[in-house]
Amino acid sequence: MSVQLSDEVSQLLEDAEKSVQQGQRETAYQASLKATGLAPQEPRAWYLRSQSAASPEEQLICLSRVYSLDPAFSDAKQELRAAVQGLLKQEPFLAYVHETEVLYQVRSNLGFLVNIPKNRVFEKPYLQKEPGPLRPIFGWLYLSLFGLMLGGVGALVLAPITAFQALRFQSSPLSRGDQVRVWILLIVSFLIWLAAIPISLLLLIRIFS
Amino acid sequence: MLTRLLYLSTIWFALSLLVTLAVGSRLRRGDFVLSLIWLAIIIFMGDILALLTFGKFLEIFGLSWFTFAFGLYWIIRLRDWNAAGQVTWAMTVLTTILFMIYAFMLTAFSPLNPLSFIFALVFFFLEVITLFLALAHMHESLDVICRLQWHRLLDKLEPIPDYEPMVSLHVPAYNEPIEIVQRTLESLAHLNYSNYEVLVMDNNTPLEETWRPLEEMCRRLGPRFHCLHLDKWPGYKSGALNFAVTQTDPRAEIIGIIDADYEVDPDFLKELSPAFANPQVAFVQTPQDYSYTKKGIFSESTYRGYKYFFEVSMPSRNERNAIIFAGTMGLIRKSVLEEIGGWDEWCITEDAEASLRILKRGYQSLYIHRSFGSGLMPFDFEGLKKQRFRWCFGGIQLLKKHWEALMPWAHWVDPENKLTFAQRYYYLVGGLGWFSDVFNLLFALFLVLGAIFSVFSSPIQIRPLTNTILIIPAVFLFLHILRFLWVLRNRLKISLGMAVATMYNFFSLGWAVTLACIQGLLQREGVFLRTPKSKTASRIWHAIQVTQWETTIGLICITAGLLAFTTNQNWRTFSLCMLLFWQGSLYIAAPAFSLLSLGRETALAPHVNEQGRPILEQRAARWVVAVSMILIAAFSLLKILPSPAELPEYARFLPNDISLQQLLNQSESQSTDLPTATITVASANCRSKPRGGAEKMTVFYNGQQLEILGKNADLNNPWWYVKIPDSSENCWLWGMTATTSGNLEEIPIIE
Secondary structure (H helix, E strand, C coil), rough: CCCCHHHHHHHHHHHHHHHHHCCCCCHHHHHHHHHHHHHCCCHHHHHHHEEEEEEEHHHHHHHHHHHHCCCCCHHHHHHHHHHHHHHHHHHEEEEEEEEEECCCEEECCCEEEEEECCCCCCCCCCCCCCCCCHHHHHHHHHHHHHHHCCCCCHHHHHHHHHHHHHHHHHHHCEEEEEEEEEEEHHHHHHHHHHHCCCCHHHHHHHHCH | HHHHHHHCCCCCCCHHHHHHHHHHHCCCCHHHHHHHHHHHHHHHHHHHHHHHCCCHHHHHHHHHHHHHHHHCCCCCCHCCHHHCCCCCCCCHHHHHHHHHHHHHHHHHHCCCHHHHHHHHHHHHHHHHHHHHHHHHHHHHHHHHHHCCCCCCCCCCCCCCCCCCEEEEEEEEEEEEECHHHHHHHHHHHCCCCCEEEEEEEECCCCCCCHHHHHHHHHHHHCEEEEEEEEEECCHHHHHHHHHHCCCCCCCEEEECCCCCCCCECCCCCHHHHHHHHHHHHHHHHCCCCCCCCCCHHHHHHHHHHHHHHHHHHHHHHHHCCCCCCCCCCEEEHHHHHHCCCCCCCCCHHHHHHHHHHHCCCCEEEECCCCCCCCEEECCCCCHEEEEEEHHHHHHHHHHHHHHHHCCCCHHHCCCCCCCCCHHHHHHHHHHHHHHHHHHHHHHHHHHHHHHHHHHHHCCCCCCCCCCCHHHHHHHHHHHHHHHHHHHHHHHHHCCCCHHHHHHHHHHHHHHHHHHHHHHHHCCCCCCECCCCCCCCCCCCHHHHCCCHHHHHHHHHHHHHHHHHHHHHHCHHHHHHHHHHHHHHHHHHHHHHHHHHHHHHCCCCCCCCCCCCCEEEEEHHHHHHHHHHHHHHHHHHHHHHCCCCCCCHHHHCCCCCCCCHHHHHHCCCCCCCCCCCEEEECEEEEEEEECCCCCCEEEEEECCCCCEEEEEECCCCCEEEEEEEECCCCCEEEEEEEEEEECCCCCCCEEC
């Protein structure tokens, strides 16, 4: 993310860019090196440093840094891929360090810490799914179903509790999906309650006869 | 009336299915009029049989017209099927519904104590789910064999000139011996396709000596091949495949997944890539085939068992754009994979899970019914058992994660969910289908308990074992077994013997599937099954030990059946014994196959994926044993609670039972036989008048035979006027407490 840059850093970046274009690698490197020292959060500084880096390893580290600072930096993303490929050609070993929604952080066998773009949308893992606001009501619904299977009397009590809980949520600010779920919970609990009436009657007759 | 209608419907079902089994696969012409004629013939034949035996004209007439209308509906709905399939399906649905109604009536109105009623109700719900699954299997079988017209099934795609999108083939490997991967990679090096790359992703292989040769081989095979070793990588195979997407050439449009033990046909990409010219096609799947030489029953039946899914289920699913991406030997559009967020690292059947998410977005899938390669089958029964455990566990994970997306209201909850009714149905049935084996075990337990109670002359009091409740499920079971064998024979082109072996191969894995279902419900993270370890080096002993639980269950079933029959010899205990023999044989098949797999020698054994948390079979089985013990304890309570002292009023709604004699119309031939009642309950009160509250004169016990002197006039609530043995007195016995034999027609009605 570009932050408000000081005049000195802006000047250094301008110099580095010019030098890169003119093929003056050493000058560009010195300027970008100084810029990354002064503004380590500036992706462009790291990118320009990668353009004039002395070794492929340094280039890789700089590009990796650019990507972690600004995943939308498209040039850096492409070059990072090429740099990683170069590294893997030498040594195809990567150890997992950690990951975010947009990147993997890995360690190569040569000891470099590299960020690798994921290139895909983030899919919420099921295990980390936050319980929705309606989860307790679904719990009541499952209990009602269980009650229905075990003679119906439980469902006679639990299904109205499910419906009552669902009604309580109707006035809450819910997502569209959850609003529909509330209606479904109401309808299903009502159906369970209806089915529970004859079944529980059959059970009660057996208990009291 | 209900009972007679159920029997009539069962006759139609049996007749239509038997004819379908005989000619259903050969009938290649479909015609609306022909279907109607066939429907009428089946109805007419059933009616004649019923009229000659147990039927009543008006009832038969009414149900026949209803059935004709019902059949007509299915003939119109299933226009792509031949007449045999349409009529069989209509009759199967009708009979199943009638049986469900009968079972409910019997459950609801049998005079049971409260606990027995609760058990009966639970049993009824399980019965309904099992019947639903049986219907689904029937539909799938008829769909592939009686189908006249395939709309989407292809075995070849039209080549598109100059269309050769770049394909990135991902080969996940974990601890794979180089000899196995070598054959795979060499086959990939010889593909008749110019625009592709191969990424070999070795994840978490502990020893460097194992994965380094892979790297060397990739270097040797040329610049298309890239090898990567991922260390301490989370997410197992899916984690590695997700990382492979980041290392895929940006020009690649398609990703192919190839298991490390697959030899691929050179035309694989050339033949399949044209499918992606249609931007709506997200993935293409081909059958997973296996290297197989006819070396014994185990390997051949296992091979056929694998083929079943790709010969039966996938073509049927493909007609409704509801196939699953089975991982290896499939291609998937890279942009779609990125769009759905990659492979799910939580689900151990990540391929099937991804296909559901893709279909949810409204994309198309395509199944090409032609094998483009072959892999290695599990080396022995233990490997097969572990593999089936994983598949089932993954299926349950998928169901747990996506159940709401498969519900009828899914579109309202998530408008972006574009799954069609058929897609939701296939994925739901696919997930629920695993539970068949759990129900099978419960059914076996129920039968064993029935046998134990029978040995002690104390019939199980869940619901009355009427003739109907014994005959109809037995007919269902028999016909569904025939149907399964028919599908195996027709689709896999195998002999009857091999079809039976393949069927047993399927069922022998029931225990592993049961454990996986239970673990799938209890566990959240991926697990694998760890079978018991042998303390000796003997392979035979090990083969027996890995199937010790199946052997135990099988032997319990067979012993219980034998005991029940030898201690109390009648046709009911004989039926029970036969059912227990059948159940027992399904479990005993496991040690048999385990021993047969010993003869399978191969230089290359496929690697068994054991990533995840291990679940010890012994520990998992103890849970099953504990639940069984609780059930047995609860069953024992049934005996403590008394049965209704008087015949309750609600019992008059019980459906009438029909005796075997009536069913077979033996009344005339046995006109000299004395009408006899045999007590079927633990104890039955005999009363002074034909009603529940009347004075109790005596008590009869299970198995006791009594001469019938008369009957009441109420056909819906029959009472028998019987002679009290060793006495000059007579009394009234309620019809539901006994079965009858002999000539019942001429019994006088006593007012």
